[in-house]
Amino acid sequence: xxxxxxxxxxxxxxxxxxxxxxxxxxxxxxxxxxxxxxxxxxxxxxxxxxxxxxxxxxxxxxxxxxxxxxxxxxxxxxxxxxxxxxxxxxxxxxxxxxxxxxxxxxxxxxxxxxxxxxxxxxxxxxxxxxxxxxxxxxxxxxxxxxxxxxxxxxxxxxxxxxxxxxxxxxxxxxxxxxxxxxxxxxxxxxxxxxxxxxxxxxxxxxxxxxxxxxxxxxxxxxxxxxxxxxxxxxxxxxxxxxxxxxxxxxxxxxxxxxxxxxxxxxxxxxxxxxxxxxxxxxxxxxxxxxxxxxxxxxxxxxxxxxxxxxxxxxxxxxxxxxxxxxxxxxxxxxxxxxxxxxxxxxxxxxxxxxxxxxxxxxxxxxxxxxxxxxxxxxxxxxxxxxxxxxxxxxxxx
Ligand SMILES: *Cc1c(COP(=O)(O)O)cnc(C)c1O
Numbered sequence: 001x002x003x004x005x006x007x008x009x010x011x012x013x014x015x016x017x018x019x020x021x022x023x024x025x026x027x028x029x030x031x032x033x034x035x036x037x038x039x040x041x042x043x044x045x046x047x048x049x050x051x052x053x054x055x056x057x058x059x060x061x062x063x064x065x066x067x068x069x070x071x072x073x074x075x076x077x078x079x080x081x082x083x084x085x086x087x088x089x090x091x092x093x094x095x096x097x098x099x100x101x102x103x104x105x106x107x108x109x110x111x112x113x114x115x116x117x118x119x120x121x122x123x124x125x126x127x128x129x130x131x132x133x134x135x136x137x138x139x140x141x142x143x144x145x146x147x148x149x150x151x152x153x154x155x156x157x158x159x160x161x162x163x164x165x166x167x168x169x170x171x172x173x174x175x176x177x178x179x180x181x182x183x184x185x186x187x188x189x190x191x192x193x194x195x196x197x198x199x200x201x202x203x204x205x206x207x208x209x210x211x212x213x214x215x216x217x218x219x220x221x222x223x224x225x226x227x228x229x230x231x232x233x234x235x236x237x238x239x240x241x242x243x244x245x246x247x248x249x250x251x252x253x254x255x256x257x258x259x260x261x262x263x264x265x266x267x268x269x270x271x272x273x274x275x276x277x278x279x280x281x282x283x284x285x286x287x288x289x290x291x292x293x294x295x296x297x298x299x300x301x302x303x304x305x306x307x308x309x310x311x312x313x314x315x316x317x318x319x320x321x322x323x324x325x326x327x328x329x330x331x332x333x334x335x336x337x338x339x340x341x342x343x344x345x346x347x348x349x350x351x352x353x354x355x356x357x358x359x360x361x362x363x364x365x366x367x368x369x370x371x372x373x374x375x376x377x378x379x380x381x382x383x384x385x386x387x388x389x390x391x392x393x394x395x396x397x
Contacts, residue, residue: 001271001310001360002026008387009273009312009360017358018274018292018382020369024059025389027269027365031063034265037242041249043258045088047223048074050262050366051270054081055386060265061085066108068223068260072098079105088220088260090135090182092155100124111135111182111220113157115165122173129175133182133220134158134166140185140200156184160208167212178214180256181205184222187263191237194225195244202252218256225264229305232362236264263366270365272297272307272382275314276357277336279324286326288353293335293342296382297364298372306345309333312358325354333359337377 005023012019035044043065048057052074057067058081066086069075075089075098089102090111099121102110110132112118121130135157158166170176183201198221209216225236249257278289294300300307317323330347344361374381 001362004387004389005271006312008385009271009358012273014275016383018272018290018296020296020364020382020384021271021273021360022053022056022365022384022386023269023271024055024386027056027266028059028063030268031060031265034238034261035063037238038259039242039246039249041256042242042245043256045086045220045258045260046265047260047262048078049370051266051368051370052077053370053384056266056269056365057081065258068262072101075101075105075107088133088258090184094120096120096124103128103130109133109179109220112166115158115162115169118166118169118176122169122176125175127175129177131177131179132170133180133218134163134178135182135184136160136163138183138185138201138204140197140204157182163208167214180216180218180220181208182220182222184220184224184260187224188226189224190226191241191244194241195248197221198245198257199248202248202255202257206252217254218258220258220260223259223261223263225259225261227263227267227363227366229299229303229308229363232268232308235268265366267363267366270363270368272361272364272368274359274361276353276355276359279326279331279353279355281326285347286329286331286353288326288331288333288359290333290335290344290359292379292382293337294344295335295337295342295373295376295379297344297361297368299364299368300344301341302367302371306348307364308362309345309348309359310362311350311353312360313352313354314356314358317354317356323354323356325352326350327352336379 045066045068046060046064047068049070061082067078068088069078070091086108088109089107092113103125110130112132112134137154137157170178201221205219228234274290274292276288277291280287330349331353332347333345335342
């Protein structure tokens with residue numbers, strides 16, 4: 001945690017909590033380093049679904065080649081913020097209205113998920129043309145990862161054999177410009193695993209293109225760069241990934257490779273900060289009840305992990321009775337929801353955790369607030385604070 005973030009948290013009053021605190025400076029440094037690690041011929045998109053907060057997108061926009069969006073809502077949001085930035089539009093179940101909007105707003109790439117979707121597109125294009133990638137569900141096994149999206153039965157993308165039907169539609173329609181393939185097979189891969197997969201994907205894509213006499217110029221190999229919530233310091237090795245991609249590209253000379261990470265770009269810049277409302281013991285186990293919960297930060301419930309956190313001690317205790325606390329024992333951190341699933345961290349050993357202390361959950365910048373069930377129990381929403389360095393500015397938006 002940057003000292004600026006810590007001192008900002010110290011200055012928040014109880015009424016300001018819970019709060020999402022975004023460290024825009026850290027985000028900028030991170031995305032800059034990611035971009036610098038990648039070969040020039042690799043394009044970097046940010047998958048907006050990880051966190052579409054406008055202030056974060058503004059920082060990212062200066063360092064990425066564009067944004068990947070997965071709905072008409074995200075498309076409109078990103079286009080309104082950035083009239084000119086390249087946008088790739090992917091995701092299953094695009095409606096005719098969304099396809100028409102993609103054509104109208106001029107997305108730079110549309111990722112086609114099925115032959116039906118491609119045919120629907122031809123009915124809404126009018127006299128516009130559009131650049132497309134066919135999303136393939138390749139029979140490749142990515143190994144043990146968090147979320148497998150392909151290589152087995154999946155609603156995402158086309159089977160290799162189904163590509164032929166799409167090629168026939170494209171051959172018949174001048175408005176459809178096939179630019180290449182899109183393959184997002186898994187999330188949660190470490191750099192060596194991701195490179196192995198990328199190598200298999202590019203080899204497959206080259207063979208496929210040769211067999212179909214297609215001049216393949218680009219492949220989007222997706223996102224899914226691993227984020228390890230159990231080891232916050234062990235980050236995806238972008239330097240190794242970039243070097244490996246460089247070697248790979250030297251064997252695919254005319255190919256542009258594009259990646260579209262989400263989580264690995266924004267997870268680390270966000271903190272969900274709150275306070276301990278109560279500490280209780282029940283059947284021999286300690287529970288800390290926090291202001292807020294998984295309706296603000298659903299990530300640990302969704303991924304079934306302990307959200308990493310740090311305790312920020314608050315030494316004042318305003319009441320005449322003894323301060324509820326846990327000492328040198330495992331504590332389960334729960335929220336205010338009336339469900340046993342409202343757990344942010346399970347049986348984590350602490351030296352001391354007291355009622356009134358603050359908790360800052362780390363790695364809350366991706367798939368956090370925006371995947372949470374905000375309205376459940378009608379608790380107030382958190383505040384959102386965006387910190388940047390020198391001069392330190394914070395605002396509530
Ligand atoms: C979700 C998604 C991404 C981003 O995945 P991360 O794990 O956040 O990097 C990229 N591409 C597609 C098609 C996706 O569905």
